[in-house]
Amino acid sequence: MPTVEVADLKDGDFLLDVREDNEWQAGHAEGALHIPLSEFAARYGEFTQAAPQDGRVHVICRSGGRSAQVTMYLVQQGIEAVNVDGGMQVWAAAGRPVLDDKGAPGVVL
Template identity: 65%
Template structure:
């Protein structure tokens, strides 16, 4: 899915590592690093209980493509955000940080 096409109220799952998340992320996204993903899958299923589509994000789309494939195999409606956070930033979509510093893609 194109980053510009993600609904403004869409459910975003960010699978980047902690340093990447800290640099800048989508406001309201759920952060579960890919390295922790299988062990923390319950956090996602609780957050996506209402059957909302999960928009999976990483930096450029490789890690998120793997996680998307896994989620689909688990019966979860998931789509990969093509180009990841780089495409999100390029599309002018908003990003935030937890500490208020200017957001960027690491």
């Protein structure tokens, strides 16, 4: 499973958040694309339009399980994708900004 540490992510890296709507609304990384795992197959076209054509996709969820599933799927499709180790829990613990759906400080559910 290709993985990346939160500490290795840079501003501007493409981040795909596959958590459910309530988790996203409570707190997410600014600029991330949100497509819940439960809707990913149906919204795959939306992902392909937003994803970088020549860059890596960093997939994140709460702790790494759901994002691992999506990462493996994307890799099978020939897309350079990596799972963010530890997910949003590690993101928040590392002091990275977490915003709610109104742009205020958020929390990770």
